[in-house]
Amino acid sequence: MPRQLIKRIIVTKPKRFARITTVPELRQLRRKALLAQRSVGFVPTMGALHQGHLALIRQAAKENDQVYVSIYVNPTQFGVNEDLSSYPRTWPEDQVKLQALADEFSKNESVGQITAVFMPSTKEMYPSAPPSSEIDGQGSFVTITPLSTRLEGASRPVFFRGVATVCMKLLNIVQPERVYFGQKDIQQTFVVKRMVQDFHLGTVVRVGSTIREPDGLAMSSRNVYLGERRRAIALVLLDSFKEVQQVFARGARKRRYLYNAAMDKLSLVRKQQEALPKGKRALFEIDYISIADPDTLEELDEVTAERGAILSGAIKMLPVEDPQEGEDTGLGGGKSTVRLIDNIRLNLLSAKVGYIP
Numbered sequence: 001m002p003r004q005l006i007k008r009i010i011v012t013k014p015k016r017f018a019r020i021t022t023v024p025e026l027r028q029l030r031r032k033a034l035l036a037q038r039s040v041g042f043v044p045t046m047g048a049l050h051q052g053h054l055a056l057i058r059q060a061a062k063e064n065d066q067v068y069v070s071i072y073v074n075p076t077q078f079g080v081n082e083d084l085s086s087y088p089r090t091w092p093e094d095q096v097k098l099q100a101l102a103d104e105f106s107k108n109e110s111v112g113q114i115t116a117v118f119m120p121s122t123k124e125m126y127p128s129a130p131p132s133s134e135i136d137g138q139g140s141f142v143t144i145t146p147l148s149t150r151l152e153g154a155s156r157p158v159f160f161r162g163v164a165t166v167c168m169k170l171l172n173i174v175q176p177e178r179v180y181f182g183q184k185d186i187q188q189t190f191v192v193k194r195m196v197q198d199f200h201l202g203t204v205v206r207v208g209s210t211i212r213e214p215d216g217l218a219m220s221s222r223n224v225y226l227g228e229r230r231r232a233i234a235l236v237l238l239d240s241f242k243e244v245q246q247v248f249a250r251g252a253r254k255r256r257y258l259y260n261a262a263m264d265k266l267s268l269v270r271k272q273q274e275a276l277p278k279g280k281r282a283l284f285e286i287d288y289i290s291i292a293d294p295d296t297l298e299e300l301d302e303v304t305a306e307r308g309a310i311l312s313g314a315i316k317m318l319p320v321e322d323p324q325e326g327e328d329t330g331l332g333g334g335k336s337t338v339r340l341i342d343n344i345r346l347n348l349l350s351a352k353v354g355y356i357p
C-alpha cells in the first residue's frame, strides 16, 4: 500500500477517548503524556453538555496536544436546599457529543485530541470523609475570601468553597498545562485564578466567551428546567444589561444611573408579568446586579470609559403557576425555581454595538 494512503488511513481513524473513573488511572495517562512531551488542556464540567462546554473543549484542542474533560457533579458546591439531586445527568447524550467532537478532531492534524474523560465517584474525590454542604461543615476545604463571599457567594454561601475545593483536587490530579472555564460563570473564573495564583499551581487559566442561544440567552445546563413560559421571560436579565449599555454609551458613568437602568428594566418587566393571570405569567425575583472592576470584581462607584466594568447579575425564575393543559413547563414540570446568571463586559465598544457575547 502506498505510504501516503497508509498515513491518511491512520490519521483519519476515529479516536476513542479513555473513560477513567479513578485517580491512579488518570495519573498514569497523564504521566505518559508528560513523558511524550504532550501538553494537556483540561475542561472541568458537571456534564449535561451543551455548546458552551463544547466551545471550551474546542478551544482546549486548539491550544494543546491532548484534551481531558471531567464530568463530576460536585456535591460540596450545592447548598443543602439546592438542586444537587435533580441536577441533569445525561451521560449517554454527553458521550455522543464528545465522540462526535473526538471524531472531528481526529480528522484534523492541527488540533489536539480528546484523550480522556474523567468521571470519578464521590468516594474517589472525597476519600476520607463524606462531603459536607453545611455552612459550618467539617472537611478539607479550600476557601478564597473575601472574593467568595460576595455576589454569587452571598446567594450561595458554600458554593465557591465547593468549587475551589473540587478544582484544587482536579488540578492536583490532572496537572494540566491549561485549564478552561466559561465567562458565563465569571466570578468562578476570578476565584479559580486567585486560587491558582495564591497556591502556586502550575497551570494557566483560560476563559472562553459565553456561548448563547440565537436570541441571546446564555446557554446553561439548567435552562432545560425553564419551559416555554419562563424561557420567554428569561432574556430579561440580558435586556437589562442592554439598557445599561445604552445609558453608558450616552455618557452615564456614575453607578446609580447605570444600576438604575438595569433595575428599572427588571422592575418594569416584573410588573407587566404580575399584571397577567396566573396561568400566563412568569414571575421572577432579582437576586443582584453588580457593576464591578474588570480586574478585581470589586463594586465600582463610577465606571471610566477606559477601564469599563463587568456587569453581572442573577435572577430567580419562580415556579410556574397554574400550568395549562399541554403546556411545556420544562423538565421537572416547572415546580422548581431556576436561578439564571449572566454577565457582559461594559465598555464603550460593547455599548456601541450592543452586548458582546
Ligand SMILES: Nc1ncnc2c1ncn2[C@@H]1O[C@H](COP(=O)(O)OP(=O)(O)OP(=O)(O)O)[C@@H](O)[C@H]1O
Binding pocket: 044, 045, 046, 047, 051, 052, 053, 055, 056, 180, 181, 182, 183, 184, 185, 208, 209, 210, 211, 212, 218, 219, 220, 221, 222, 223
Ligand atoms: N454558555 C456558556 N458559554 C461558555 N461556557 C460555559 C457556558 N455555560 C457553562 N460554561 C462553562 O462550562 C464549564 C462547566 O460548567 P457547568 O458544567 O456548570 O455548566 P453550566 O451550563 O454552567 O451549568 P449551570 O448553569 O447549570 O451551572 C464552566 O467553566 C462554565 O463556565
Ligand SMILES: CC(C)(CO)[C@@H](O)C(=O)[O-]
Binding pocket: 044, 045, 046, 072, 074, 077, 163, 166, 167, 185, 188
Ligand atoms: C468548575 C466546576 C466543574 C466545578 O465543579 C463547576 O463549578 C462548573 O461546571 O462550572
Ligand code: BAL
Binding pocket: 046, 077, 185
Ligand atoms: N456552572 C457553575 C456550577 C453551579 O452552578 O453549580
